[in-house]
Structure formats: C-alpha cells, structure tokens
Amino acid sequence: MTTATKTAAVGRQLRGSSLLLAGRLIGKVVNFGIQVAIVRLLSKDDFGVFAYGLALALAGELVVKFGLGRGANRFVPYHAERGERAEVVGTLALVSSTIVGLGVLGFAVLYWISGFGWSGIPAGEGTRVVLILAVLAPVQALDTIGIQTLACFSRPREIFIRKNVLGPGFRAAAVIGVYWAGGETEALAWSYLAGGVVGLLICLQLAVRQLRVHGILPLPMSEWRVPWRPLLSFSLPLMSSDLVFIAYTGVTTVVLMVSDAEAGVAEMRAVVPAAGLISLVVQSFSVLFMPSAMRLHVRGDDAALREHHWQSAAWVAVLSFPLFGLTFGIAPAFVPVLLGEAYTESAKILAVLAVGYYAAVCMAFNNETLQVFARMRSLVVTDFLMIAVALGLAFLLCPELGPMGAAIAVTAARVAGTAARQFVLLQTPGMERVPASQKRIWWKLLVASTLASAMGWLWQPDFIVQIALLAGLSFALLRSTAPTLDLAGSFPELLRVPFFARVVGV
Secondary structure, eight states, X not given: OOHHHHHHHHHHHHHHHXXXXXXXXHHHHHHHHHHHHHHHHSOHHHHHHHHHHHHHXXXXXXXXXXXXXXXXXXXXHHHHHTTOHXXXXXXXXXXXXXXXXXXXXXXXXXXXXXXXXXXXXXXXXXXXXXXXXXXXXXXXXXXXXXXXHHHHXXXXXXXXXXXXXXXXXXXXXXXXXXXXXXXXXXXXXXXHHHHHHHHHHHHHXXXXXXXXXXXXXXXXXXXXXXXXXXXXXXXXXXXXXXXXXXXXXXXXXXXXXXXXXXXXXXXXXXXXXXXXXXGHHHHHHHHHHHHHHHHHHHTTOHHHHHHHHHHHHHHHHHHHHHHHIIIIITHHHHHHHHHOGGGTTHHHHHHHHHHHHHHHHHXXXXXXXXXXXXXXXXXXXXXXXXXXXXXXXXXXXXXXXXXXXXXXXXXXXXXXXXXXXXXXXXXXXXXXXXXXXXXXXXXXXXXXXXXXXXXXXXXXXXXXXXXXXXXXXXXXXXXXXXXXXXXXXXXXXXXXXXXXXXXXXX
C-alpha cells in the first residue's frame, strides 16, 4: 500500500467519523443539558436519590442483557445476510426473553431488599424513586436491541431520530413537565420511565416493520432456531467489559450511598456526565476505526496498521483536549457556573475523574487494536484488573474520603487498565514501538495541560477570561500538531475555509 493510499484510507475514516461525531454531539449536548437542569431543579439530597436510581438502571441494563447484546449485534446481521430467517428471529427472541426474565427477577430482588431498610437503599420516597427507575433497566436494554436491529438493516435515519431526537426530547419533556408541576423527585422518575416506555414502543414498531419489509416476519414459532453455541461462546467472554462498567457505575455508587448517603452520591454523580464528555470524540472515531484496522490486518500490512492506530490516537487526543481543559484545568470556575454554588466542592471530584478519562483518550484504540490481533485473553485479564482496582479502592477509600474516594477508585482503575493494555499492545508483533511523533504530541499535551491547570487552579481569573485563554491554548495546540496529524491529507475540505490553512499553519 502506498503512502498516498494509506493517507486516503485514514482520511476517509476520519471524515466519516466526523459525521458520526456531529450526530453524537447533538444527543450528548442535549442529554448533558438535561442532566444539568435536573441538578439545578432538585435539592442535593433529592438529586442524590435520583442519580442513585439512574446509576442502578444503567448497571442493570447490562446485567439483564447478560452479554447477549453484543452477540445479537453480530449474529443478527450475519444470519439476515445469509437469508436465515429462523436464526434471526430465534436470536432476537432469546435475547429479548432473557432481558425480560432477568429484568423481572432483578426488580423482585431489589423490591425484597428495599424492605430491610439497609443503608444502601434510600428510605421513604427515595425507595419508590429507586424502584421506579429500576424498571428502566429492561426497558433501555430492549430499546438497545431494537436500535441494533435497525442498524442491521442500515436505517440511519430512524436510528438518528430515535436516539438523538425522540430520546432526548422525551427526557426534556419530563424535566419541563416536572418543573411546572413543582419539581417532585418521584414525579420526575415516573416521567422518565414513561418517556422510556414510549420510546421503546416506537423503536419496536420500527424494528418489526423492517423485519416484515425484509421478509423475516411473520414466521411461525415452531420454525424459530437459536444458534446457542456460537452466540454464547461469543457473548459470554465479552461480559468482562460489562462488569467493568457495572463496577464503575453500580457497585461504586452503592458503596458511596452506604458511606455518605444521598449527598455523597449527588456530589459524585453530578459531575460524571461532564467528565464523560471527554470520551465523546474517541467514541465516535472508534465506530469506523475497527473496520479499517481489520482490513489492514487481513492484508498483512502491519506498518499501515501501526500508522493508522497512532495517527487516530493522536487525532482524538488533540481534539479532546478542550474538553479536558474545561473539566480539569478550569474545573474550579466551571463547576459552580454549571451546577451552582452548592456543588463547588465537586470541582475536585470532576478534576480527578477527568484525569482517568483523558488518560484513556491519550492511549486510545488499544482495546480495538488488541481485538484485531485477537488478544482476547489479555483484554479479559485487564478488565478484571480494572474491576479489582475499582472495587478494592472504593471499599477502602469511600468510608474515609466519601465521593472523592469513589472518584480516585474509578480513575485509578481506568489508568491501571489503560497502562496494562498499552503494555500488552507494545508486546504485540507489529506494534512494538511508539512513534517519535506520538511522543512529541504527548509532551505537547502535557505542557498544555499544565498551563491550563495553572490558570484554573492558581491564577483563577474571571471565568470568561479562562474560557478565552483555554480556546487560544487549544488552537495553538492544534496548530503545532497539524503537520504531524496530516490535517491537509485527512480533512482537505477544511483548506477551502477562508484563512483556515494560514491560521493553522498548513
């Protein structure tokens, strides 16, 4: 493969990812705005209860899917392409029935536990709020399967409307309705659940229609077939990554509820969405990174794959820096403006969380590249390393440090897992060294991060001044890294923007 061909391949991947980034950005911004509105609408204790219920719902969504969601995402399009209707319907039926069954069982267990009055479950109205939001776990899991089915038949318009328009729209309507009704937490929980159910019904209707259009439905139940062995052998080993998220979101939040009650959960969970914004770019780029990397691996072009990996990692690190600067460098000014003076102390928590997220971004695509080289055992081992670090530190630190202890536990786990996967990657043939250009970018990011944190934590000018200086620093970083990132080759259309090429020095 020639250099021009490599550049063109990377450029196509990056430009395609930029379109996905725009769609994801809409949903992220709206959902983030909704989160901020909820924080400001509710008292700290009430938000702690609500955030606790949502955290359990997010973790529960993965539990009820039992790892089968990833299997369905692979085998449904596989069997659909081969015209194997019985396997398509059987796979969807198995996954859906598993979600419903585990969802009912999980709710029954939670309801039973809530009757004991344990410190891990809020009392009174808080118990009802948690139980209401717990129903979202199977609802959201089924909704995800419906969206995956639409993706199987290449229905991006329906997916965009369901995920980025209707989903955020229902949540926004719930918040607005509760605000006008007086801002009760239980009413907000019911509104959230109602929006999720309506969204699920719409998604299922769209998915069933596509199954009918493609001749898969109707099909008598007697003809359904479930590919048990390949589905389970593929899905179950991948549960380790789900367990990582459950440890970060569910278990850590429960430990924090026991140690610091609703207020501690609120201080932690209020800033988690802001820290999560740092992963926005890498999540969007990863959608198309994997297919491109796999094609290069199949061709045996390890040099091109190494270049593709490190150039993509450099791109997401530089493009994510403004978000890291906002959530780490100038967090002391950003958090009170965003969430109110009641959450001023959460700035330190946000900064700690941001370090973990950005460390993973700076060494992005390790997970995907190791999957390309079929290093699945190493991925599972690093997953369990992260789980052990997160849970061990959470149980150790939360009783003494509260939400800061939870933040340190999650961040330490992310950094440990990222470092371990980086080590494994560098032991993989074809990926043994880090390019000098990537090392230079890391040094520049370190300098830029130091300047941003000195401004936000030591100098502390007005917030508007900090934003302006951070924007200038981010642009200077882009200008200094543009030659290494091959901006002209990856995004040649930007060169047609007036004065852009001159400003970034291309």
